[in-house]
Amino acid sequence: xxxxxxxxxxxxxxxxxxxxQALARQPIxxxxxxxxxxxxxxxxxxxxxxxxxxxxxxxxxxxxxxMEAGIINFLSPGDRVIVxxxxxxxxxxxxxxxxxxxxxxxxxxxxxxxxxAAEFATKLEADTQxxxxxxxxxxxxxxxGVINDLETISHxxxxxxxxxxxxxxxxxxxxxxxxxxSWGLDVVVSGSQKGYMxxxxxxxxxxxxxxxEAYKTAKFPKYYLDLEKYRLATINNTxxxxxxxxxxxxxxxxxxxxxxxxxxxxxxxxxRVMKATxxxxxxxxxxxxxxxxxASPAVTAVSxxxxxxxxxxEVVKKRFDxxxxxxxxxxxxxxxxxxxxxxxxxxxxxxxxxALEAALLELAYQxxxxxxxxxxxxxxxQTQI
Ligand SMILES: *Cc1c(COP(=O)(O)O)cnc(C)c1O
Numbered sequence: 001x002x003x004x005x006x007x008x009x010x011x012x013x014x015x016x017x018x019x020x021q022a023l024a025r026q027p028i029x030x031x032x033x034x035x036x037x038x039x040x041x042x043x044x045x046x047x048x049x050x051x052x053x054x055x056x057x058x059x060x061x062x063x064x065x066x067m068e069a070g071i072i073n074f075l076s077p078g079d080r081v082i083v084x085x086x087x088x089x090x091x092x093x094x095x096x097x098x099x100x101x102x103x104x105x106x107x108x109x110x111x112x113x114x115x116x117a118a119e120f121a122t123k124l125e126a127d128t129q130x131x132x133x134x135x136x137x138x139x140x141x142x143x144x145g146v147i148n149d150l151e152t153i154s155h156x157x158x159x160x161x162x163x164x165x166x167x168x169x170x171x172x173x174x175x176x177x178x179x180x181x182s183w184g185l186d187v188v189v190s191g192s193q194k195g196y197m198x199x200x201x202x203x204x205x206x207x208x209x210x211x212x213e214a215y216k217t218a219k220f221p222k223y224y225l226d227l228e229k230y231r232l233a234t235i236n237n238t239x240x241x242x243x244x245x246x247x248x249x250x251x252x253x254x255x256x257x258x259x260x261x262x263x264x265x266x267x268x269x270x271x272r273v274m275k276a277t278x279x280x281x282x283x284x285x286x287x288x289x290x291x292x293x294x295a296s297p298a299v300t301a302v303s304x305x306x307x308x309x310x311x312x313x314e315v316v317k318k319r320f321d322x323x324x325x326x327x328x329x330x331x332x333x334x335x336x337x338x339x340x341x342x343x344x345x346x347x348x349x350x351x352x353x354x355a356l357e358a359a360l361l362e363l364a365y366q367x368x369x370x371x372x373x374x375x376x377x378x379x380x381x382q383t384q385i
Contacts, residue, residue: 008352009325010142010171010299010339012193012200016257019198019250027245035245036237038252043234045255049173049263050188050206052180057230059203060244063170063191066203067096069225070166070187074211076219077101079133082123082163084108084115084153088143088328089168093136100220111331112144112301114294117152121159130162133214137165139172143328145301145337146290147176154183164211170194171298173204174258175270175341186211192247195298197254197342201247207231254343270297273340273349276380280353280373284360289335298341301327307365309336315359322355346381353377 007014015023028034046056059065075081081102083094086109097104107119115137124132135157139150150167157165164186169178173188174195180188185208192202207215207227215228229240258266274297281288281302289301304312309326310333316322327335338352353373361370 004321006322008338009323010337010341013197013339013342015199016197016254016343018253022250022253023246030239030242030245038249039237042248042252042255045259049258050180052206054180054206054208055231055234056204056206057227057234058243058248061203062200063189063203066189066191066205067093069205069227070189071096071100072220072222072225073227074164074187074214074218075102075133078103080131081134081136082107082132083136084148086113086115086146087111087141089138089141112146112289114146115148117149117156120153121156124156124160132163134164134166138168140296140298142171142299144289145296145299146294147296151183154185158184164214171341175298177267180206192251195342196251198247198250201244270341272384273344274300275384276349276377277338277340279376279380283372283376285367299337299339301335301337303335307363309333311363312336312359315362316355319358320355322352349377350374
């Protein structure tokens, strides 16, 4: 039943049929007028999704390539940066910055808790010499299911005046509001396999005018990830190197789907599936790893105190051919994560909760009554049409 595999993980996410068909076509030449038309449309629709007039550039690589590009194009060795860390991806940013020899200060919160915006304000206000070159924030921390208060933190960064905001929006773009221009976000990175509903392989970077100013004096060597090359090519509706043309054609189809649905409807759908998932988890007497007021609409993490999370995942996989994600680092086997972003609908949640309940029954978990999770999810769907 391999072809039945259902992904309920926070990336790669499920891919709609139209995008799969685009992937199955012969590649087109990246120097053809057909490809230029695709690039023009994709670029415009990416700007729409980011709610920005800034350049939005496509790279061949996963989200981490976009992260690296976001650092090496706008900073120089020894630059002082602040990195918010409250999970695996915040940690990855800190590690990446250290590897490149930046002077890294972290503002940390416990995994499962949000970053405190006021701590950023304090640090930024204290920097009267304007030595902080960038503040790096993971908007939706995929490892814990926490959404950070990017709106408030980006406001503090703007007040500083000098520092760039470098934002990981990998699991927020396409599922929650990320208004790049109105929040003044300078560098925003994302990846095709999350909210974009396309397989892995494209990194996306949005770059503000302020970031391009910083580019002029940035000193890291770069070639393949030199974003100026991508900016110039994108103006001419092409790509500096051979791009993954099929992925870009697939992205054209999913961006059209998103446009048809509309931003508000997309955000509302993600909120609805999040609420239903959380209501179900509560009704099963399992604990939600993140509290309601900072829960990510993209992913729900569940602590499984006496049960082994990986056992639950194993049963769900074996019996139902459905994949839910495990915990990372010290949370391995302690939590599981339900990805509900991208090509996701109410039915997917009902299926997933059913599979979860069946697994709990099979593992002789005592503390729930069969059907309670499904009932709770259905009630949410009933009131949130
Ligand atoms: C998936 C993800 C990334 C990028 O990871 P890749 O595996 O390189 O695509 C970065 N940040 C967050 C928050 C993510 O969820």
